[in-house]
Amino acid sequence: MLVKTSAKLLAKYHYLGLYVSIGAGSVLLAIIALGPGLIESHAPHAGSWQHAAFSGLCHQLSERSFTFNGSQMAVCSRCFGIYAFFPAAWLALPLLAGRISGRFTGYLEKFLFVGILINFVDVTGNFSGLWTNTHWSRFGLGAVFSISLALYFVAYFSPKSKSTSTKHIS
Amino acid sequence: MDTTTPSFWKHATIAGFLVGLIAMAIGLTSSYMQAGAEPTGSIFNPAQLLGILICFLGAIGGFIANKQYAQEFNQKYAIGRGALIGLMTGLIGAVFATLLGLVWQIVDPDLLERVADAAIANTEMMDMPEDAKQSAIESTRSAFEFQASPLGILAGFGIYCLILGIVNALSGMVGAKKYASEEE
Numbered sequence: 001m002l003v004k005t006s007a008k009l010l011a012k013y014h015y016l017g018l019y020v021s022i023g024a025g026s027v028l029l030a031i032i033a034l035g036p037g038l039i040e041s042h043a044p045h046a047g048s049w050q051h052a053a054f055s056g057l058c059h060q061l062s063e064r065s066f067t068f069n070g071s072q073m074a075v076c077s078r079c080f081g082i083y084a085f086f087p088a089a090w091l092a093l094p095l096l097a098g099r100i101s102g103r104f105t106g107y108l109e110k111f112l113f114v115g116i117l118i119n120f121v122d123v124t125g126n127f128s129g130l131w132t133n134t135h136w137s138r139f140g141l142g143a144v145f146s147i148s149l150a151l152y153f154v155a156y157f158s159p160k161s162k163s164t165s166t167k168h169i170s
Numbered sequence: 171m172d173t174t175t176p177s178f179w180k181h182a183t184i185a186g187f188l189v190g191l192i193a194m195a196i197g198l199t200s201s202y203m204q205a206g207a208e209p210t211g212s213i214f215n216p217a218q219l220l221g222i223l224i225c226f227l228g229a230i231g232g233f234i235a236n237k238q239y240a241q242e243f244n245q246k247y248a249i250g251r252g253a254l255i256g257l258m259t260g261l262i263g264a265v266f267a268t269l270l271g272l273v274w275q276i277v278d279p280d281l282l283e284r285v286a287d288a289a290i291a292n293t294e295m296m297d298m299p300e301d302a303k304q305s306a307i308e309s310t311r312s313a314f315e316f317q318a319s320p321l322g323i324l325a326g327f328g329i330y331c332l333i334l335g336i337v338n339a340l341s342g343m344v345g346a347k348k349y350a351s352e353e354e
Binding site: 015022025028029032042046047049052056059061082109149152 | 193196199311329330332344
């Protein structure tokens with residue numbers, strides 16, 4: 001029944017391929033972000049391919065990163081909040097679309113902006129010595145950003161959305 | 171009636187170069203911090219700020235490419251195309267990041283060795299059984315040796331393509347929705 005309903009809902013969406021590929025890609029990123037501890041307990045993170053994979057996207061400072069299974073994760077706690085929550089929010093979009101689309105669509109861009117801003121404020125405040133953030137506060141704020149990012153696209157997954165493009169490039 | 175679709179490659183290449191530059195800068199910053207850090211792992215505040223501010227900044231290429239493309243040609247298109255433009259931007263960024271990294275190996279050929287030495291020194295300071303410590307040291311040494319090898323560089327490029335491709339595809343979708351959407 002659930003499978004039938006889900007299939008019906010998804011059939012109405014015009015972005016199924018995009019939904020699936022972004023969903024799969026983000027899940028993969030979250031898995032890699034866990035670091036070498038996913039494969040081996042207390043595996044050294046320095047030199048690991050997971051560490052190298054995210055070296056261009058994250059500072060990877062050990063004092064600002066969680067450990068998983070005894071090994072430092074491949075990304076910092078803030079980034080892990082982003083990579084962990086985005087797939088969950090993205091995959092939930094078809095379920096949320098009917099409730100959020102229409103009423104709140106106009107606020108989603110603002111929510112995304114707020115998600116970016118609060119992280120910037122947190123970083124600046126911590127560096128200035130106004131406050132000291134923690135692993136979990138950074139994780140939480142990263143999660144807020146990633147949820148706002150996923151929700152930004154919720155309108156595309158509303159069962160009532162129709163393609164009205166007149167000047168459409170495929 | 172056939173309407174020619176403007177090419178996005180110019181914008182993807184420029185934004186991709188920016189992504190590559192940022193990714194390389196972040197990677198180098200992290201490497202120099204690791205190589206210069208004392209084994210006790212003391213914190214360097216200026217580098218910390220630099221590292222934090224540029225965290226995730228390598229994902230911005232897709233957004234920029236879509237913004238420039240949509241505004242220059244005044245085009246409207248679906249977010250799927252935005253994701254494609256972002257993906258290509260990320261891939262081009264991976265190419266540039268790898269090439270710039272290779273160039274930097276000529277500038278500072280001992281960097282990777284110093285990072286490896288620092289990582290091994292850190293491991294030696296850890297409180298763990300001796301055999302586990304030696305195993306970890308050996309794993310670290312092998313991992314860095316592999317990274318420096320041609321196969322390692324190729325593997326690194328492949329994984330860079332995956333990571334930068336996905337995050338820039340996402341930011342590309344944001345750019346497409348913001349600047350190329352037909353919705354009000």
